[in-house]
Structure formats: structure tokens, C-alpha cells
Amino acid sequence: MVAGESSGDLLASRLLSGLRPQLPDALIHGIGGSRMAEYGFRSDWSMEKLSVRGLFEVLAHYREIKGIQNNLRDQLLAEKPAVFIGVDAPDFNFGLEAQLKQSGIPTMHFISPSIWAWRGGRIKKIARAVSHMLVVFPFEEEIYRKAGVPVTYVGYPLAEVIPMEPDTAAARVELGLPADARVVAILPGSRMSELKYNTAAFIGAAKRLAQRDSSIRFVVPMAGDKQQAYFNELLSKAGLTEVSIQVVAGRSHTAIAAADAVLVASGTATLEVALFKKPMVIAYKMMRASWAILRHMGYQPWVGLPNILAREFVVPELLQDAATPEQLADALWKQLDDEQHRENLYHRFTEMHHALLRDTAKESAQAVLQLIGRSANS
Template sequence: MSLALVAGEPSGDMLAARLLSGLRPHLPQARFHGIGGPKMIEQGLESHWPMDQLTVRGLLPVLLRYRELKGIQNQLRDQLLAERPAAFIGADYPGFNLGLEEQLKAAGIPTVHYIGPQIWAWRGGRIKKIQRAVSHMLVVFPFEEEIYRKAGVPVSYVGHPLAELIPLTPDVVAARRQLGLAEDASVVTIMPGSRMSEIKYNTVAFMQAAKLLLQRDRTLRFVAPMAGERQKQYFLQLVAQAGLQDIEIQLLDGQSHTAIAAADAVMVASGTASLEVALFKKPMVIAYRMMELEWQILRHFGYQPWIGLPNILAREFLVPELLQHDANPQALADAMWKQLSDAPHRERLVQRFTDMHHSLLRNSAAESAAAVLKVIERTK
């Protein structure tokens, strides 16, 4: 038996790796192949292309690389149609995976999509394509189950893997020791994003905000986890070009969870990282900047007032969100200062984020694997 999987970025790599860890005991002789990152490869995936070739975010960057991405999709489609795996599993990355799933499902190959596209946030019309493309949807937030069920898409809520990976009570002292930080230091973690486009548009504003924060408290320590060497060098280049290299900041190779655990507060680009910060029970400011033309297009597509996952799950502005022009250095610094200095607010956040953590906690490896096994069994 073979199963095909595709992840296009680190968050999908993590999701699919958890699923593979649940499937392997049940399918010890199965061949798992497709496109994935280091975590999937550790679980035995044979990756036909480097996952980095797919990692691109944003409307215009995708358009610029459309022919390349479409070529990879077509090659993989032809390979899978000839092979006919027991199932195809798309891990997030809907722009690529849903198109591939639609073609495979039409040819009779069952398809599973792991982590429902955020049709509740924007692009609700995508549900029609999902109906055509997906044999079974796996969702990571409780409220999503009803949305897909109403649309007639078979669905399973499997919990969020991050809720299992992150402890309910983070060990701040251990994290600081690991990073060589004093236990009583005031620590701000800066997370401008893992993608090159995010680093490009967020880095300078984040670091200028750090400079303003230092004017209020010279004892602040700054830490920034980097997704890879390429991202680290680009970050340093942007900092130097902006004349901000005099700001002392500890750059880490990975170790994002350690950096969050060690923090008093986090300045974070919107995305999965903001949920990680919430699960670590940390105050935060969520921010996001992008190419101006892209912002003018996308700003009209949202269905709700929040973009940060913690706020979406809470259905209120638990933490500040600053987007595009509002994500300027002074606004970022002011919002971060409140997160650092408002003790009652920090205590409220710990309780709200703890409740959120419990709501997302399941054995995601076992439950997602069980759903995939049922899909396979129905097609035997």
C-alpha cells in the first residue's frame, strides 16, 4: 500500500508528521511519499521535491511563480494517477493541494485534507471547490466541524497538535537558562515571520519598535528565533540597511518554542505562531505588513474583525492586532509596553489562554490517523 502526502510549509510539515506518527503502527509496510519537510521525512516520507520549492505566501509571489508550482503539481498528479495510492493527504497549503485533490478525487482516488482552509475568515466561496476536492476534512478547531458538516463535507475534529506539543504550564526558568538569560530579566521575543516575504515587510518596523522600547527600559533583552540560515542572513541584512545594528538582539537557530517560553511578551507576525504564543500563555502584539498592492486587494476579503488566531478563537480582541500602516514602530512599541506593564491584563490572559489550550487538546496523531484509516477502509 502507498499513501501520498504534500505539505508546502513548516506548519503543514508538523501536521503531517503527527499524522504519519499515528499511521505508521497501523500500516508498517506502507510507502509514504510526496512532498514534505524534515519532520515528515523523519517519519519515513520519501519527498520527491524539496518542500522549500513550494514555500511561498502572498497573492503576487504566488502569481510570479505560478508556472513553476503548476508544473510540480502536474508532474505529481500524473505520477499519482498512474500509481493510484490508497489515499492522498494534503497538509494545509490549500492553493496547491485543493487543485491536486480535485483532480485525484475525480479519478476515484480518495482525498483527505488536514486542516480546513479558513473559509470562516475569508474566501467562503471556496467551499464549493472543497466539496468537489475533499473526501474527508480534518479540522483543528472545534467550531469548524459544524461548518463543513452543513456543507456536506465529511469531517472530523482531531484537536490541534500544538496543544499537545506545548505544555499547559511552560517552564520559564528552564527556557531562560537554556538561552543564557537571567531569570529576572525582562525579555521580549520578536517573531517577524518564517517566510522571506514576512521578514522583508515586518523586520524593520519590529526592530524600530524594539529601539523605542529600549528608550523606556534599557534593561530589556530581545530574542528572535530564525527559521533557517537564509532567513537569519536576510534579517541581519535588513537590520543593517535600516541602521539598527546597534540594537542588541539574540538570534536563535530555530528554538522558537524556547524563545516564546522565555519571554515576558512577544511581538509576532500573524499566523500559526500567534497561536503558539497563546498556548505558552504569553501577552503579545500581533502585527502584519505586506506589499501595498497586495494589502489593497486582500483587506476587503475578511469576514470578521480579527485576523489573529487567539482573537478568532476568543471571538474578541484579547490582544492587539496592528496591520499594514497601523503596524508602525510607535504603535507597536506602545502596544508592547502595555503587554509588558499591565499586570492584571497579563493575569487575565493566562486564564483565557489556559481555557483555550484545554479546548484544543486531543490525541491528534491517533484521531487523525483513525480518520484516514476509515477513508482507506471504505475504498477497499
């Protein structure tokens, strides 16, 4: 198995929670994180090596990443595992999967890339690389069936983990936040490159919100010690240390649950915020050269997962040059201040949560067992 970042580690752990009891003695290894390790997964390389996003950012680390891919490929071709499972990280995993499948090793990919949002032509490459696709959104099944790719809809794993009615009060107690304060969670991303480009604008927005209402409390969860140190360094360089924020290690779900509104980098976290039924502003910044290319590759108007699932802009998206501190602060203020909008979002996100509920661990594990010709234990 290969997972390339913290969200993939979490998703993979849901699959492993269903698979490990069925294969208690199996060696399961590759690249992954601490949550996968809880189910006996052995990581041969650090997951952080793959946590790079953006065309030019990847190029800067290309040699190292390609070296890891080649070494892992050679190891697996010699080992001939029962199955290889790529968890997200499509740019790394699809190339590896294609070579393994060509050599007769069954390949499974967990979570489809957003071919329906960006590079639609990629489906032909996926068909050559993947023996079986696990998808987390119901509309994705038809896309793969039409392309002749075996597919199973397993539901969105976090829809089971996140409660239908989040306990905001308990989350605030855990974080030491006042019960009656207005709280904004800021999630600038888990990758170092995301922190580099998003931090100044995100915290600049917090500064402007604090000027409007000095009682607002801000909480920023960080994915790890390295990210937290880098975030604090960027705060200092940007001269934003006067903004009163609470930085917490991990506990992103607790921070979201505690919040009245969330400023979140585009990606998997946007759907987590929706499952917590929280108003949000989706934003993203990247290297200008990367943006110049990627901005022309989308063929639908939405980037954020909640908007894509809703098929409309239920929450605002502010990307690249539009993601200024001023515009982010204005958009966040509405998320905090418009009670009718907040109520409407709660109902929309509750409907979305119900639609994404499945027994993901069981469904995904069953698909793996069928692919490798094993039957489930009763």
C-alpha cells in the same frame, strides 16, 4: 502528502506519529520537511518551493509552483496512492486534490483554511476537492457538515506538545538569558516574503522598546539558515544592527517560553504563543497591492487565531499601515507592563488550551485508516 511550510511539516508529523505504526511498510512521500522525514516520509521536492505568501508574491513564482503541481499530479495519477493528504497549503493542495478525487483517488485535507474568516464561498470548491476534512477547531465541524463534507475534529496538535504550564526559567537557561530580565520574543515569520515586509517594523519596535528600558532582552528565532542570513541582511540594510538582539536557529518554542511578551506575525504562530500563555501583539505587513485586495475579503473583525477563537480582541492586531514601529512598541509595552491584563490573558489562554486538547495523532490516523478501508492495529 504535501506540506508547504514549517508549520505544516510539524502538523503533518503529528498525523504521521499515529499513522506510521499502523502502516509500517507504506511508502509515504510527496512534499514535506524534516519532521515528517523522522517518520520515514520521502520528500520529492523541497518544501521551500511552496513557502510563498501573498497574491503578487505567488504570481512571481507561479510558473515554478504550477510546474511542481502538474508533475506531482501526473506522478500520482500513474501511481494511484491509497490516499492523498494535503496539509494546509490550500492554494496548492485544493487544485491538486480536485484532480485526484475526480480520478478516483481518495483525498484528505488536514487543517481547514480559514473560510470562516476570509473566503467563505470557498466551501463549494473544497467539497469538490476533499473526500474527508480534518479540522482542528471544534466550531469547524458544523460548517463542513452543513456543506456535506465528511469531517473529523482532531484537536489542535500543538495543544498536546506545548505544556499546560510552560517552564520559563528552563527556557531562559537554555538560551542563556538572565532569569530576572524582561524578555521579548520577536517572530516576524518563517517565509522569506514575511521577513521582507515585517522585519524593519518589528525590529524598529524593538529599538523603541530598548529606548524605554535598556535592560529588555530580545530573542528572534529563525526557521532556517537561509532565513537567518536574509534577516541579518535586512537588519543591516535598515540600519538596525545597533539593536541588541539574540538570533537563534529554530527553537521558536523555547524563545516563546522564555518571553514575557511576543511580537508575532499573523498565522499559526499566534496560536502557539497563546498556548504558551504569553501576552502578544499580532502584526502583519505584505506587498501593498496584495493588501489592497485582501483587506476587503474579510467578513469578521479578527485576523489572529487567538482573537478568532475568543471572539473578541483579547490581544491587539496591527496590520499593514498600522504596523508602525511606534504603534507596535506602544502595544508591546502594555503587554509587558499591565499586570492585570497579563493575568487575565493567562486564564483565557489556559481555557483555550484545554478546549483544543485531543489525541490528535490517534484521531487523525484513525480517520485516514477508515478512508482507505483499513482497520487500526490493537
